[in-house]
Amino acid sequence: MRHRFRVSKSCARKWLPVVAIILVVCGIVVGVVIGTRSCKEWLANKAANVHVDIVGIDVKGISLTTVTVDVTVSVLNSNSVGAVLHRIAYTIYFEEDGEWVQLGSADRTEDVTIKASGSTDFFITNQIGTLSAVAALYEVYKQGGAITLKVVGSAWVGIGPVSVEVPFERIEKVGF
Numbered sequence: 151m152r153h154r155f156r157v158s159k160s161c162a163r164k165w166l167p168v169v170a171i172i173l174v175v176c177g178i179v180v181g182v183v184i185g186t187r188s189c190k191e192w193l194a195n196k197a198a199n200v201h202v203d204i205v206g207i208d209v210k211g212i213s214l215t216t217v218t219v220d221v222t223v224s225v226l227n228s229n230s231v232g233a234v235l236h237r238i239a240y241t242i243y244f245e246e247d248g249e250w251v252q253l254g255s256a257d258r259t260e261d262v263t264i265k266a267s268g269s270t271d272f273f274i275t276n277q278i279g280t281l282s283a284v285a286a287l288y289e290v291y292k293q294g295g296a297i298t299l300k301v302v303g304s305a306w307v308g309i310g311p312v313s314v315e316v317p318f319e320r321i322e323k324v325g326f
């Protein structure tokens with residue numbers, strides 16, 4: 151025999167404010183726990199464990215006015231919770247006579263969702279202006295069709311309400 155549980159409208163009206171108060175109190179408790187220093191430190195440590203690496207630097211095109219460089223970024227998240235890459239900013243240098251000369255820079259602020267316990271790859275296309283392009287072209291000529299590039303920057307990775315800066319650097323010889 152099956153019984154149905156029914157609540158009268160008057161009973162529901164009586165208990166609705168109590169349930170609402172309980173939900174508000176639970177929300178405040180969760181907010182306080184997330185806002186505590188130890189919870190924020192735990193989240194910051196999780197976000198700091200995310201590894202950002204430049205896995206590829208590819209010169210896509212050279213003209214008299216610009217050099218197009220694609221930078222492939224790989225973000226490895228070993229945490230069991232997902233993360234968000236909020237911003238990535240870097241500078242591209244080329245090596246000229248043993249010194250690093252700035253070629254260009256990028257600052258991407260579009261959020262990229264990073265999978266839990268996995269890696270996420272994406273690329274950023276960079277257009278380098280005339281003066282830097284001419285200097286880089288000359289260096290390519292001097293080095294017989296290759297150039298050494300260095301990418302130095304930081305990524306801001308967030309887990310929950312906490313965001314941490316994660317620095318990275320990569321040096322790679324790129325041929326044509």
